[in-house]
Amino acid sequence: MKKLGVAILGLGVVGGGTYKILNDNREYFKKTQGLDVTVETVLEKNIDRAVSLGIDKSQVASSIEEVVSNPNVDVVVEVIGGIEPAKTFVTKALKSGKTVVTSNKELFAKYWPELEVEAKKNKAGLFFEASCVGGVPIIRTLTEGMQGNKILSIKGIINGTTNYILTKMAHEGWSYEEALKEAQRLGYAEFNPTADVEGFDATYKLSILSSLAFNTKISIDNVHREGITSLTKEDIQYGKELGYTLKLLGIGKNTENGIEVRVHPTFVSNDNPLASVNDSFNAVHLVGDAVGEIMLYGRGAGALPTGSAIVSDVIFAGKHTDYYYASFDNSAKGNKLTKFVSDFTSQYFIRLSVKDSAGVLSKISGLFAKNNVSIKEVKQVSEKEGKVPVVIITHLCPESAVKKAIEKIKSLDAVFSCDSVIRLED
């Protein structure tokens, strides 16, 4: 039976989960995959952590050099996260001709081209299923399951922490701060939550996924990014009353005018399948020109879900020697001919604070009309006379037109402020 030796770099949550799956299922993988997969060594500073997982001290390597010079290691699993030392370790592994499996979205989104050059040069495999949406097999769906399609769009809830926070704000009426605190207590959000709540994590994932979906290099600089920190429970509540749910979406569209890639809070109508993806769950909705709609749903983080994606890559690597690399120009600059759209076309949810008096709505709607922004729905939440919120939902229109209209509207005497402008996908 073919033997496959694995090294795990980092025994944090995901490294521990990966070790458990490989160790617990060794006999099962022999039977079902015809592979004897063994963890040969681990690189982990905290030896007690290794021992607590059942790993013998003698298997704990003292340096990356020791790992990559081990002839029994075929596959190096990198689950350290961040850029350094992960980048140095992965590069050393590839230079030694070892196949690398990584869950590191930041490393991959920023350095995929140079890692791929190293992998090709040394005829090594480079696998990254776990880098995007944890246990949800989205990478292989894109690379192996949808080649017959031109992918028209990819939309997803690709960050579990922000989905947990937005779900609690919607269902429990919590403020952003209250929901974040609970997410931190449960271990979803880090002590410094910036990467999740400012949309960086989702941006890394969307750059990788949309590159694969649209067959062209999409760097993180091409992705428009907005986080969730300024969202209020009032917006969520007004959206709810109009039949919309607020999510942080990663959106990629391949349009006639070019490619749009963006991460931002988005209202989706309640009958959109993404609206019912709650708590820390993730989901990705794809549209292919042949297959139509597909949606994948599952856990985007955690020891065993992310370990599941890593182990599937390890097994794939054990069964394939004709490694695939990106099918597009995967240089850092990518294809210069790829056109990107920056003036997005979308529907908008706009919340204004206005004076409740005769003619105000007509002045506001007049300014939208003057800028070619068509209104779909208006809701005025007026319990008493005075300062009242007005929520306007537009039809599809260019962002530049909405911005122009809002600038004019803000200068009306009867308008106190424009409190929110949130994109909406119907």
Ligand code: HSE
């Ligand atoms: N922090 C991420 C999330 C998981 O909340 O989805 C790893 O990317």
